Amino acid sequence: MPIYLPTLNHDLTDFPAVHNALTDPDGLLAMGGDLSPQRLINAYQRGIFPWFEEDQPILWWSPSQRMVLNPGAMHISRSLRKSFRRQNFTLSVNRAFAEVIESCAEPRDYSDETWITDTMQDAYLQLHDMGFAHSIEVWQDGLLVGGLYGLYIGDIFCGESMFHTTTDASKIAFIGLQQHLVSIGCKLIDCQLHNEHLASLGATEISREAFITKLNNRNATIKPQQWQPQALVLDYF
Template identity: 50%
Template sequence: MDNPIRLHWLDPKDPAQPFPSPGRALRDPDGLLAIGGDLSTARLLRAYREGIFPWFNPDEPILWWSPDPRTVLPTGRMHVSRSLRRAVRRADYAIRFNTAPDAVMAACAAPREPGQGTWLGLQMRRAYRSLFDAGAMKTVEVWRAGTLVGGVYGVAIGRMFYGESMFSTVDNASKIALFWLCRFMAAQRMPLLDCQVGSDHLASLGAEGMPRAQFIEMVQRLVNEAPPDWTEPADAPAAAEHLPAC
């Protein structure tokens, strides 16, 4: 009889404890690798550098994942529909980087449907705010008439970006944020946006599956490259004037 597969338990008092190899992750549920630990900045940065991310509900222990295949969006190949291209060219918005991390996370944490919960609990939001303060969490925000209407946030290490969540309160706002994030990344020689787990929505935007071993090989190279300058956002309205006509 085969030995049962056992998950690796992480000691919450030892943030320097190594993660197991992603190759030891479960197939069902796909990618579940370890349980426990903490969400300290040091542990989170090490996890992302190794192709691992936390994902759990607020009433669960911390769960760590590395699925195979990994869903990624090549930044130079985002699919832009005719409606999205029109929305981008309309330029009735401003794009800002890293000005409202708490507001972006709060909006991402809001239930999508009445009565639904959220995986982005207070513990996670505090952890990513600490990453922001350390310079590793980034936001791309869509503002209209002084109001935050959409955005995306994630973790940036070197020339790698790990998307965490996005939101929209008006049509196309999250897609506009993703569009300008991909434009920025492509211009900064950042070829890969990690989307973690696939969905029909992500596939419609150009996301695709990548074998975990290939993903981790790319990550190990990209996280060690010099990071770009995230302090100046793209001038979206001016740049939009030069997009091809729909």
Template identity: 50%
Template structure:
């Protein structure tokens, strides 16, 4: 019998016990229910190949307020001249592998094959999602993350054409607004995010906002990610499909 979601969440130390650098604990596994239990407590995995799984809860926490998002003027002009076609969950596997690929400024990212496989499982279950930016029929950039309740936890983004990742982020923000989301977690501060309205929150404030974003979803009585009736899982995956109109610059639900 699978351990319940609640018991998995309780296995993590309180986020307030994290070290100054944000490291909270190590070990465990990357099963879908454990990953989602971690996210529900404001904890995420981040480690390099060959190390134990490391779990983090940084203080302060970088978020992108949905009502404070702004594109740099130069980016906005570029996207008006050469808009990208945006899609949702059309190429999740390609996006996460592109995020893991070596960068021009250094080696590959922290995304090991085990991490990729874990998030691909979450995607199949409806909890991990990608936004893709296309140009001339080719994948030009994108991002992926995890959705729980009215919170979205951004994980990574990439681009092979200028402004493609910003286009994907703008599309994600528009989609989250449409869905009534309350929180877009960016985990770590980066110049890229801060230039677009990123905000650093004390951990206690972030956790309070996260609790608020997750609380309405508790009304849903669901099954756990593996389909076991023995495990209580409180959040449903996204069940609505969306399409993006470049001309209108907005998403609409697709029946």
């Protein structure tokens, strides 16, 4: 059955109301527009994110259920603690953003395709230069073996993607992220869509309406010094 999707024009604030998103596929809201930094910021502030493949137009989503985690509420298993100590990981904030997003864009074992296109990478690199997009890096013997990136829009961190080339490195990056967010007073990590990996770490689903309420009630103040490139020492191990 054909579906009707609003097509975005050149107005950077022109997004349909999120309650108009489709139920099948869940959360699909609009298509078109561009990935300019201001449009992306406007989208995230409204609970909307882009997700599309190379041969598709830009698709914008706001799912009916949102996967979230309260910083400080992460489940850290005994085996993960042992893995961290055994593998001698070190962590950092914003010391290798370009390398992290490039690694996140690499094909996975289960697919040769990636939704993090070159255009997408360029857009988030611009957001990083503007102080909105940030990364957590995991290192082992001087090599980048894991990490994640996302946007901080004041009180809420919108996670985008993570990667690992060594067992547990992406989980360790997530632990590092939530510790850093606790230290700067962040209230919520937006994980977007449900997956078992995040659920095992303590993420849960809330309704789109509840998530939008949290967005609207957040303190949007961003302090650049909170995201200066720095080493990150975990307190949990």
